[in-house]
Amino acid sequence: MIRAIITDLDGTILPRGGAISTETIQAFEKAGQMHYTRIIATGRNLYSTRKILPPGFPIDYLIFSSGAGMLRWTDQQILFARHLSQQSTREIARYLWNYNINFTIQREIPDNHHFYYTRLYPLHEDYKHRIATYEPFGTPIDSPDDIEGQTTQLVMILDARQIRLLEQIRKDLPGYSVVRSTSPTDTKTIWLEIFAQDINKGTTCLQLLKRLNISPNECAGLGNDYNDVDFLDLCGEAFLVGNAPSRLKPYYKSVASDRNNGFTEFITKIIKI
Numbered sequence: 542m543i544r545a546i547i548t549d550l551d552g553t554i555l556p557r558g559g560a561i562s563t564e565t566i567q568a569f570e571k572a573g574q575m576h577y578t579r580i581i582a583t584g585r586n587l588y589s590t591r592k593i594l595p596p597g598f599p600i601d602y603l604i605f606s607s608g609a610g611m612l613r614w615t616d617q618q619i620l621f622a623r624h625l626s627q628q629s630t631r632e633i634a635r636y637l638w639n640y641n642i643n644f645t646i647q648r649e650i651p652d653n654h655h656f657y658y659t660r661l662y663p664l665h666e667d668y669k670h671r672i673a674t675y676e677p678f679g680t681p682i683d684s685p686d687d688i689e690g691q692t693t694q695l696v697m698i699l700d701a702r703q704i705r706l707l708e709q710i711r712k713d714l715p716g717y718s719v720v721r722s723t724s725p726t727d728t729k730t731i732w733l734e735i736f737a738q739d740i741n742k743g744t745t746c747l748q749l750l751k752r753l754n755i756s757p758n759e760c761a762g763l764g765n766d767y768n769d770v771d772f773l774d775l776c777g778e779a780f781l782v783g784n785a786p787s788r789l790k791p792y793y794k795s796v797a798s799d800r801n802n803g804f805t806e807f808i809t810k811i812i813k814i
Contacts, residue, residue: 588654743771
């Protein structure tokens with residue numbers, strides 16, 4: 542029996558350049574009427590998520606920053622936050638500096654929309670877009686020693702020549718969580734995020750389910766990208782929307798795309814289980 546649902550946000554219930562549909566909101570309301578615990582697990586920080594989801598949006602919990610934070614939606618109380626120490630952040634930054642990779646360093650939760658950023662290498666268009674979008678919150682740095690205080694994560698945007706570094710970075714930084722995702726801006730560019738050890742959407746969703754005394758087998762998940770795999774693999778029922786990468790599709794059940802109300806179809810299927 543399903544008792545909880547977990548869904549990603551961007552590219553799953555929020556189409557690129559669009560808005561969450563009325564049908565999707567109604568499906569969340571219906572899930573609440575069925576007494577399902579409703580969880581959104583997003584890579585967005587809290588500030589960015591709140592710009593998309595109004596206070597009365599019909600969910601119960603929010604996993605944000607790819608698992609670095611957990612929020613009870615009804616009273617907006619942060620239940621969990623995990624950070625990188627200043628020392629660890631500087632060490633990772635020095636490592637990335639050697640590869641001439643541009644990256645941002647997101648500050649401490651709940652203010653991790655504030656960030657440091659580098660300009661080491663010709664700027665990728667997606668990186669330029671990110672910096673420009675959040676320009677009031679950004680601080681350029683010229684050295685890892687400019688980083689002050691705890692941080693949430695480091696974010697890299699890799700171009701075609703740098704993508705080969707993905708597995709090397711994972712190998713060289715075994716004490717940290719290295720999470721891959723696809724840019725919500727152009728849906729093609731690879732983003733790589735480095736968090737404290739064992740931080741991802743899956744581990745934090747599991748922590749929440751334990752708090753609620755819900756077994757992962759009693760959970761249904763819906764995602765669209767590589768950074769959703771960690772929570773999808775926990776769930777007794779796991780689905781992808783139709784716009785997910787083709788490499789992932791053989792491993793999960795499927796519903797319609799984000800633009801065709803895939804979440805509504807997901808809820809309809811879950812109710813029948």
